[in-house]
Amino acid sequence: MRVVAAMSGGVDSAVAAARMLDAGHDVVGVHLALSQSAATLRESARGCCTIEDAGDARRVADVLGIPFYVWDMAERFKRDVVDDFTREYAAGRTPNPCLRCNEKIKFAALLDKAVALGFDAVATGHYAQVVETADGRRELHRAVDAAKDQSYVLGVLTAEQLSRSFFPLGDTVKPRVREEAAERGFYVAKKPDSHDICFIQDGDTRGWLTRALGAAPGEIVDTDGTVVGSHEGAFAYTVGQRRGLGLSRPAADGEPRYVVEVRPEANQVVVGTADLLGVDAITGDHARWCGPAPEGVVRVGAQVRAHGEEYPATAWADGDTVEVRLERRIRGVAPGQSVVLYDGTRVVGSATISAARLERSA
Missing domain, CATH: 2.30.30.280 (Adenine nucleotide alpha hydrolases-like domains)
Incomplete structure (x- = not known):
């Protein structure tokens, strides 16, 4: 199978690319240039997509002996992720840019371009698992490493996108990934993880928004x-x-x-x-299903933050809208966040929260 390995320049994507090569696939490394003014050196562990990151990814590709390319998606990233982030906050909502990036960039723009060029699939260093069922369907599940699980930010993927996606690290805990990177001689084995919002490198979201909006x-x-x-x-x-x-x-x-x-x-x-702040009812729009949309009222687990708790709930879909009823109150649910629904470890789908309210008085 011909596979594009998305290589951010970090340790996770490096090991993911190596594992795809070990599995016998024809692998090409691709680094996404997402910043319109990438600094030569990263200022902290918060940012990503710098020139330094591209160089780190290239060094890993050289060790693996695979072709390596940089694809410039900075304009689309600004339009679909950064500008969307700014608009959402201006509208009084609280967006999750990682979900939007996965939806619009990594598993739309990147995957679409890869398929157009004759590739069969994309592999990334996300911590999640794709499980193939007896009838050949592919399901998205939580990672083995609960502390690193990224299934929440992948809840925007459709069944078609899952059919062309690989997450080779889903069955591995992070310390073992670093050990494997060191064993393979990767320079990035001890490189710090990027975190928070990648395009706000100093972590000051309020300051960034003030500069953007005035x-x-x-x-x-x-x-x-x-x-x-x-x-x-x-x-x-x-x-x-x-x-x-x-x-x-x-x-x-x-x-x-x-x-x-x-x-x-x-x-x-x-x-x-x-x-x-207590709410027990959530309405979401922009529904995305990782498989068939649920029929009728179904029991699910609902998660409203990337590393938050999962709450027992019922849910039902009505076109592009999802209604979620929680079995107990939860606090601090903001419009613009995403609610991701689970059936055990399986991701059912997601929606963007448009409203949250309290329906039961007790």
């Missing part, structure tokens, strides 16, 4: 409308946030305050007590 001073209000503070842009806040509020007036009851609503039209941030 400062927009406004009010922070309590649920009764009382002004309790000020902000430089409502876009920098998310439902469930407690830190960094800078409230000028303490709560009369002495209880901590959290963001309970962001009102972009009024440029207001609303704060309230923790009990106002």
Whole structure:
């Protein structure tokens, strides 16, 4: 099988490419150039896609003896991921750019280009498993290494995309991956993992958004409308946030305050007590199914954060919309986040949260 190995320049994608080669596939390494102004050297472990990363990926390809190319997708990454991220925050929502990148870049733009060039599949260093059933269907499952599991950010993949995807690290824990990289003589064996939002290298999301959207001073209000503070842009806040509020007036009851609503039209941030954050019903749109869409009401596990807890729930689909009813309340669910549904370890699908509310009083 002819396979494109997506090589970020990190240890995971390096070992994934090596394992595909060991399995007998015809492998070509591809590094995606996603930054329109890639720095020569990375400033921290947060970023990726720098010139240095491309060089690291090339060195691994040389060790493996496979062809290596750099594909420039910076313009599409900016349009489909960075600009989408900015628009979502401006609209008072909290997006997950990793899901959008997997959907629009790695398993749309990259996979589509690979197939157009005559390749059969794409392999990445994601920690997830593809399991083939007795009838030949391919299912997406959680990784063996629960601490590194990335099935949540892959919940946007369709059955067709899964049929052309390989995740060779899904059955391995991260320490063993580093050991294997060292045994293979890869320079990147001890390279730090990139984390958080790759295009915000200093980790300051609020500062990045302020530079992108401009400062927009406004009010922070309590649920009764009382002004309790000020902000430089409502876009920098998310439902469930407690830190960094800078409230000028303490709560009369002495209880901590959290963001309970962001009102972009009024440029207001609303704060309230923790009990106002509890929800047990979620509506999602932009449904994506990793196999057949569920029929009727089904029991699932629902996860709303990349490394968050899975909650027992029921769900049903209505076209592009998904309704999820949680068996117990959870806090801090923000519009724009993704809810990913599981059946055991299998990923059923995902949706972008458009609303969350409390339906049961007890």
